[in-house]
Amino acid sequence: MLKNWTNIFIYHIRNNKIFTALNVLGLSIGIAGLIFAILYWNDEQSYDQWNPNKDNIFLVANQMDPTTYWASSSAPIGSAIKEVSPEIESFCYLSGSYDNDIIRFNTKKVQSDHIIVAQKNFFDYFPYEFIEGSQKAALPDVNSICLSEDLAFQIFGNEAALGKQIILQGKNLVVRGVYKLDKKSLCNPSCVVNFMDERIKNTIQQWGNFQFVLLLKLKNGNDQDQVVKRMQKIYFANMTAPRAKAQGMTAKEFIQKFGEVKAGLEPLSSIRLHTKTGGIIESNGNYQFLIIMVGLSILILTLSIVNYVNSATANAVKRAKEVGVRKIIGASKSAIIQQFIFETAIISLVSILISLVIVELTIPYYNAFLEKNLVLQSSQFYLQLVAIFFVTVLLAGIFPAIYIANFEPLKVLKGNFGRSKSGVWLRNGMLIFQFAVAAFFIVGSYIVYEQIDLMNSKDLGFNGKQILNISYRNIYGEKITNEDRFQRYNIIKNQLKHIRGIQEVSAGGFVFGQGAKSVISYHHKDINIDGNNMPIDFGLLEMLKIKLVDGRYLNPKFAQDTVSSMLINETALRLLNEKNPIGKKINWDGKEAIIVGIVKDFSVGNPGETIPPMTFFHFKSVPWFTSLLNNIYIKADPKTMQQTLADIENLWEKR
Amino acid sequence: MIQINKLSKIFRTEEVETNALSEISLTINEGDFISIMGPSGSGKSTLLNIIGLLDSASGGSYQLLGQEMIGLKEKLKSKARKENIGFIFQNFNLIDELSVYDNIELPLIYNNVSPSERKKKVQDIAKILGIAHRLKHYPQQLSGGQQQRVAVARALINDPKIILADEPTGNLDSKNGNEVMELLTDLHASGSTILMVTHSDYDASFSQKTILMKDGIILSEKTNNRNVDVLVSSKN
Numbered sequence: 001m002l003k004n005w006t007n008i009f010i011y012h013i014r015n016n017k018i019f020t021a022l023n024v025l026g027l028s029i030g031i032a033g034l035i036f037a038i039l040y041w042n043d044e045q046s047y048d049q050w051n052p053n054k055d056n057i058f059l060v061a062n063q064m065d066p067t068t069y070w071a072s073s074s075a076p077i078g079s080a081i082k083e084v085s086p087e088i089e090s091f092c093y094l095s096g097s098y099d100n101d102i103i104r105f106n107t108k109k110v111q112s113d114h115i116i117v118a119q120k121n122f123f124d125y126f127p128y129e130f131i132e133g134s135q136k137a138a139l140p141d142v143n144s145i146c147l148s149e150d151l152a153f154q155i156f157g158n159e160a161a162l163g164k165q166i167i168l169q170g171k172n173l174v175v176r177g178v179y180k181l182d183k184k185s186l187c188n189p190s191c192v193v194n195f196m197d198e199r200i201k202n203t204i205q206q207w208g209n210f211q212f213v214l215l216l217k218l219k220n221g222n223d224q225d226q227v228v229k230r231m232q233k234i235y236f237a238n239m240t241a242p243r244a245k246a247q248g249m250t251a252k253e254f255i256q257k258f259g260e261v262k263a264g265l266e267p268l269s270s271i272r273l274h275t276k277t278g279g280i281i282e283s284n285g286n287y288q289f290l291i292i293m294v295g296l297s298i299l300i301l302t303l304s305i306v307n308y309v310n311s312a313t314a315n316a317v318k319r320a321k322e323v324g325v326r327k328i329i330g331a332s333k334s335a336i337i338q339q340f341i342f343e344t345a346i347i348s349l350v351s352i353l354i355s356l357v358i359v360e361l362t363i364p365y366y367n368a369f370l371e372k373n374l375v376l377q378s379s380q381f382y383l384q385l386v387a388i389f390f391v392t393v394l395l396a397g398i399f400p401a402i403y404i405a406n407f408e409p410l411k412v413l414k415g416n417f418g419r420s421k422s423g424v425w426l427r428n429g430m431l432i433f434q435f436a437v438a439a440f441f442i443v444g445s446y447i448v449y450e451q452i453d454l455m456n457s458k459d460l461g462f463n464g465k466q467i468l469n470i471s472y473r474n475i476y477g478e479k480i481t482n483e484d485r486f487q488r489y490n491i492i493k494n495q496l497k498h499i500r501g502i503q504e505v506s507a508g509g510f511v512f513g514q515g516a517k518s519v520i521s522y523h524h525k526d527i528n529i530d531g532n533n534m535p536i537d538f539g540l541l542e543m544l545k546i547k548l549v550d551g552r553y554l555n556p557k558f559a560q561d562t563v564s565s566m567l568i569n570e571t572a573l574r575l576l577n578e579k580n581p582i583g584k585k586i587n588w589d590g591k592e593a594i595i596v597g598i599v600k601d602f603s604v605g606n607p608g609e610t611i612p613p614m615t616f617f618h619f620k621s622v623p624w625f626t627s628l629l630n631n632i633y634i635k636a637d638p639k640t641m642q643q644t645l646a647d648i649e650n651l652w653e654k655r
Numbered sequence: 656m657i658q659i660n661k662l663s664k665i666f667r668t669e670e671v672e673t674n675a676l677s678e679i680s681l682t683i684n685e686g687d688f689i690s691i692m693g694p695s696g697s698g699k700s701t702l703l704n705i706i707g708l709l710d711s712a713s714g715g716s717y718q719l720l721g722q723e724m725i726g727l728k729e730k731l732k733s734k735a736r737k738e739n740i741g742f743i744f745q746n747f748n749l750i751d752e753l754s755v756y757d758n759i760e761l762p763l764i765y766n767n768v769s770p771s772e773r774k775k776k777v778q779d780i781a782k783i784l785g786i787a788h789r790l791k792h793y794p795q796q797l798s799g800g801q802q803q804r805v806a807v808a809r810a811l812i813n814d815p816k817i818i819l820a821d822e823p824t825g826n827l828d829s830k831n832g833n834e835v836m837e838l839l840t841d842l843h844a845s846g847s848t849i850l851m852v853t854h855s856d857y858d859a860s861f862s863q864k865t866i867l868m869k870d871g872i873i874l875s876e877k878t879n880n881r882n883v884d885v886l887v888s889s890k891n
Contacts, residue, residue, distance in 0.1 A: 001764050004757055011752040322750045328709060329809070330737020330765040332730055410709050413748060 002342075008322065009343050019315065020347075023308055027351035027396070030304030031388060032358040036366055037297035038384050039359075039374045043184070044285045047272035050183045055221040056089075057125055058265035060214040060231070061277045065259050068530075071277035072096050073214035075203040076238070081216070081231050087223035092125050093196045093212045094118035096280055098189070100473055103155060104167040110154050115168075116189035116281070119196045120144075123179070125215055126187055132162040133177025139194040145173040148181040151190040168193065186272050186282045207238045213280045216265065224265045231263035258528055303437045305396045306430050312344075312400035313427060316407075324409035336405035337398075344397030345389075352389055399426075461602025463545035464512070468634040470648070472507070482626040486619055489537075489629055496632075499647040501640035504543050509535035509619070509628030515605030517628050520615070522588045529575050531568070531588075531615035534604070535625035538618065541567075541599065543635050551582045551597030554618050562620035566593035570601045572613035588615070591622070656816065656848060657683040657706065662715035662725075664701055664871075675701045677871045678715065683817070683850060688843040690851045690859040693868035699852045700821060702868070706850065707740055707819045708732045720816065737765050741810030741818045745825035747802045749794040755781075755805050756790040762813040780808045784838070800831030807838055811847075818842065820851040824858055836861050 013020045048054050060073045078091040099115040116122070120139040123146070127135060131149060138146050145168065152161040152175070161175045173193065181188055196212070203209050218224065236251070239261055244254035254260075266275050273287040323336055360376055367374055472489070493505045510516045516532035523529075538556050541548075549570060554561045566586065573581055586593045601611045619625050636644045664676040675698045683689060691699040704710035705717065708724060717724045719735060727735070741762075742748075749758050756777055763773045781787040784804045786797075794802055803823060810818055820839065824832030840861050843849055851862060859865045860879055867874045 004753070004761065004764055007754070007757055008750070008752050321748070322752060325748050325750050326761065326765075327733070328707075328736070328742055328748070329762045330733060330813075332733045332765075335765060410704060413744075 005339050005342050009346065012318070016315070016318075019311070023311060024347055024351050024354065026304040026307050027348060027392065028354040028358060030301035030355075031352055031392065032355035032362075033297040033300040034388060035355060035359045035376075035385070036363075037294045038381065038388075039363075039366075039376070040293055040370060040372070041290060042378065042380060042384075043372060043374055044273055044287075044290050047184045047186060047285065048268050051185070051268060052127065053125070053217060054269035055267055056218050057268040058216045058218065058221075058224060058227075059268065059271055059275070059277070059280060060216060061264045061266045061275065062210060063262040063264055063276075065530075069264070069276040069278075070210050071213055071275070071280045072210040073212060074207050074209055075200045075212065076205065076207055077231065077234065078200070078214050078216075080234050080238075081227065084234070085227050085230050087218050087220065087227055089217045089219050090121055090124065091217070092119050092121050092215045093200055094122065094187070094215070094281075095196070096211075096213045098281065100471075101169060103151075103191070105155050105164065108155065110151070112151055112190045114148075114188065114190035116187065116192045117195045117199070118192055119200075120194050122192050122194075123177075125217065126185060128179040128181060128183070130177050130179050132160060133175075135177070138177045139192065140176065142194050142197065143171070143173055144176040145191055145193050146177040146179060147175055147191045148189065149178055150181065152178045169195075186268075186280060188282060207235075215268075221267065224267075228263050228265055235261050235263055257526065258523075299437060299440075301392070302395075303434060305392065306434050308344075308347075308396045309399050310427060310430050310434070312340075312396075313403050316400060316404045319404060320407055320412040323404055323407045324412040327407075327409040328413075333405045337401040340401035340404055341393060341397040344401070345393045348389055348392045348396065351392075352385065455607055458603075458607055460607055461546060461600060462512075466635055466638055467544065468636055468645075468648070469512070470632040470634065472630055472632045482623045485629065486626045489626075489632070492632070493537075495651055496634060496648065499644060499651065501637040501644035501647075502634055503637060504539055504635040505632065506540035506543055507537040507619070507629055507632045508540050509533070509625055509630060510604055511631060512604060513606070516612070516614070517630070520589050522586060522615075524576055524578075524584075524586050527575060527577065529572055529613050531572060532604075532612045533622075533625065533628070534614050534616045535619050535622065535628050536616055540633060541616075543633060546602050547600040549598045549600050551595070553597060554616070560594070561596070562618045564592060564594050564621065565596045565618070566621075567597045567599050567616035568595060569599045569611070569614040569616075571611050572615065573598050575613055589622075593617070593621075656685045656687075656720060657681070658716070658718040659706075660716040660718075662702075662705065662712050662717055664698070664705065664710070665713045674871045676705075676712070679871070679873055681866070681873065683848065685816075685848055686843075686846055687864065688839070688849045688851075688862040689864045689866060690853050690862040691866045691868060692853060692856070692859055693874075696870075697868040698871040699868045703819055703821055703850065703852050706817075707742060708736045737762060737813070739816040741813065741815035743803070743806050743810050743818065743820040743823045745822040747794070747799075747806045747826070749802060749805055749809075751794050753793075754790065755786065755792055755794065755797070758794065758805055759790075759808045759812055762809060766813055776812055777808075780812055784808050798831070799827050800834055803827060803831065803835050804838070807835070811842070817848040817850060820849065822853055823851065824853070824855065832858070 051057070059071060060077070062070045062073060064070055075093075078093055082088050082091050095117040098113055099117060100113040101111070101115055103110045103112055118139075120141075123130075123135045123138045130138070132152075133146070138144070145166065147155070147161055155161070155166065156164060161178050164175045166173055166175065181190075199212070203211065216227065218227065240254060241251055243258075244251045247254060249257070264276075266277075271280070271284075273285045273290070275284060278284070326336060356376065363374060363376070472492075489507060493507070496502055496505045510532075516534055518533045519530050520533055521528055521530045536554065538554055538561075541553055551567070554565055554567065556562075558565065566588065568576070568581070578584055581595050581598060584595050586595060599614070599616060603609075603611060604614075605612075617625060619629060634648070659679060659681040661678040661680055662676055663674065663678050666673045666675055679698075679702065681702075691702065693699045701710065705712050706719075708719075708727075712725050715725065719739065722735070724732065724735065750761070753761075759777045759781065760773050763776060768776070777790070778787065781790055784807060786801060786804050786808065789797060789801060789805075794805065797805065803826075807823075818839075823835050823839070827835060836858055839849055839851070843863075849862070851858070853859050862879060864876060864878050866876050
């Protein structure tokens with residue numbers, strides 16, 4: 001039977017080479033699309049799934065207002081909630097993002113931008129496999145550090161790292177362990193240090209300072225509701241109640257007016273794709289984008305399957321006589337159906353093989369697009385491939401097979417293909433579907449093109465031409481005072497100004513494209529504004545050609561500009577609802593600030609997002625702002641740019 | 656073997672109703688060689704198709720080997736057909752995309768005969784019909800007479816209880832036509848039951864009995880004498 005089917009199948013392929021090739025190619029492209037989407041899906045779904053405690057570890061996600069969730073928590077809540085909740089096994093604070101710093105070993109310097117500051121039980125939460133040392137003895141004290149295999153190799157080469165002393169942020173640290181970083185997680189540190197305890201200690205009184213990521217490990221993941229309830233009570237007692245009292249209101253009135261912080265927990269297993277917060281440490285997976293990718297790939301595959309079905313039924317005329325004869329000779333309907341499904345199965349199999357080749361050849365571009373490192377592997381993937389095969393065979397094969405098997409032998413042998421009306425409707429319907437999907441893709445691509453074009457040509461509100469941006473890390477460790485830090489920046493600024501070609505130097509506490517680093521809410525006449533903090537040095541706004549709509553820029557000539565002068569942007573002004581904002585006094589974080597200028601709105605984050613309300617102060621006005629000083633901006637003469645760049649590098653090397 | 660009683664077939668279109676067969680009764684016994692004659696539209700092909708289970712009747716009774724066939728499900732009909740009936744057509748109806756061997760083998764495949772037995776049977780029958788050297792060819796590479804031999808081989812391969820032939824010589828020249836008729840006569844002589852539709856008196860004369868049909872009814876039945884030799888020599 002199979003031989004007979006194969007013979008006739010091969011005969012038809014030989015006589016319809018182009019037609020077969022088109023069909024196979026169409027299916028291959030459709031399947032390749034789905035394979036791409038599946039690889040992406042598997043990758044995204046695999047984050048933290050290896051973690052044995054993925055359902056018992058929870059991120060404390062705080063709801064600040066109806067739509068805003070923060071992944072950061074205050075320092076005191078961890079021990080407070082642990083004390084009252086028997087359900088909690090332990091808690092672990094860690095820094096919300098990677099630190100970027102230099103590790104020194106003897107004379108060797110290695111830069112690492114994936115440093116995590118955590119507490120000593122970090123490896124209890126993220127149990128990476130240790131190749132030197134052990135998980136239990138990983139971070140016993142503040143002088144301990146654990147390195148990833150890669151970083152250990154960078155620093156020590158092939159020598160054992162265990163017990164060696166290295167220097168980070170001016171501290172002598174002993175390497176207590178080396179771990180393998182081979183699993184997908186939202187936390188992939190190149191090294192982990194135990195500096196968190198000190199930071200917690202420093203801010204243990206500050207209930208309103210949401211600075212650190214807090215993870216809780218419950219004995220039983222189902223107890224999360226009780227923990228959330230208890231946490232809510234603690235928040236109320238320590239934040240809402242005292243604040244209401246300070247405002248002279250009842251707690252109820254206060255909540256009605258200003259809202260309250262609501263506690264929430266998100267299991268580790270779902271953070272990557274489903275967190276409501278902005279994410280912790282590694283950027284979030286984009287679930288929406290993932291769903292769109294999968295959806296579109298299914299649409300493309302459907303399109304190629306419909307195309308296959310259509311051409312197969314159209315081509316059925318060529319098979320009519322054969323089917324008629326087979327039926328007369330004794331083939332049952334199901335035998336005919338099996339035969340044609342067999343043919344579809346072979347075509348699908350070949351298509352899948354070709355699609356694998358397509359994927360293998362084009363995956364580098366796909367990886368570059370997604371910024372991932374996907375490979376064609378894993379048993380899970382092959383199971384999915386088998387599923388794709390069966391689904392494709394079923395969807396592409398069953399309709400043409402039934403259509404053909406319903407040929408009445410007498411009629412087809414007389415050359416009479418009286419097609420039923422419903423068959424015509426079905427085929428017309430499929431044709432319409434094909435054109436609709438094709439039109440959808442064309443229109444969709446055009447819209448996306450226009451959208452990107454708009455983004456590219458949109459006026460962002462600032463001018464970055466000729467501006468150099470130097471990332472300025474805190475290389476002095478935790479102990480440096482804010483005054484010292486600003487002083488050191490000023491020294492660098494003066495040295496830079498002496499380099500030929502440099503016209504202006506200034507600094508800011510934010511990164512273009514990433515947004516502000518901190519937010520402080522302030523009240524003005526019962527209006528609550530979540531102002532993004534934009535610490536600046538004199539001249540920065542002017543350098544970036546950010547315009548003013550009212551008032552003036554900050555200027556060293558005015559003594560109050562390093563004390564109380566404040567600028568806000570147009571968005572903040574709209575929220576404030578003040579007709580004459582200049583000179584208005586604002587109570588900002590317990591400090592009296594005076595608005596001296598209104599800045600025209602400009603994008604600092606993703607240009608697609610709405611511009612948030614912004615608060616501008618000089619670094620000196622708010623001493624702790626200096627800790628945000630992370631970018632030095634330089635305006636240089638384009639004519640001497642090469643030399644200027646070399647000179648700046650020289651200066652940096654010497655320091 | 657075949658009992659037909661008051662069998663009728665009505666073709667309905669939106670305007671007209673045509674009685675292709677009106678209450679025909681007919682008995683075919685094992686070993687019979689019967690030919691049906693009549694002008695176009697007399698209903699002879701319709702009758703053959705109903706007997707071959709390719710078409711359904713509008714009323715009456717048709718028993719094949721004692722089993723009622725009218726109203727039978729498609730699946731059972733197809734089973735009865737592949738087990739009991741062999742077809743020979745005017746235009747051969749071979750599958751052009753399959754070799755002679757594959758064509759002859761087809762009924763055996765659908766009857767679940769084992770591969771080794773299939774091979775033997777195909778080769779045997781090809782030898783008998785003189786097409787053993789053509790097994791690897793495709794139908795279009797053969798002459799009309801050879802193609803009809805292949806069709807006969809295919810009809811016989813499964814040892815059917817009855818052979819239905821629809822103008823088997825219609826597309827053949829007289830020499831090849833004669834060969835095919837002689838083949839059928841030989842089959843009859845070896846005990847096969849044959850029902851043949853034909854236009855040709857000459858072909859009909861090979862059979863035992865000729866049924867004449869017109870306008871859906873049987874006009875006459877006559878038993879042929881076996882004086883065929885005279886006619887053969889006259890090369891009608």
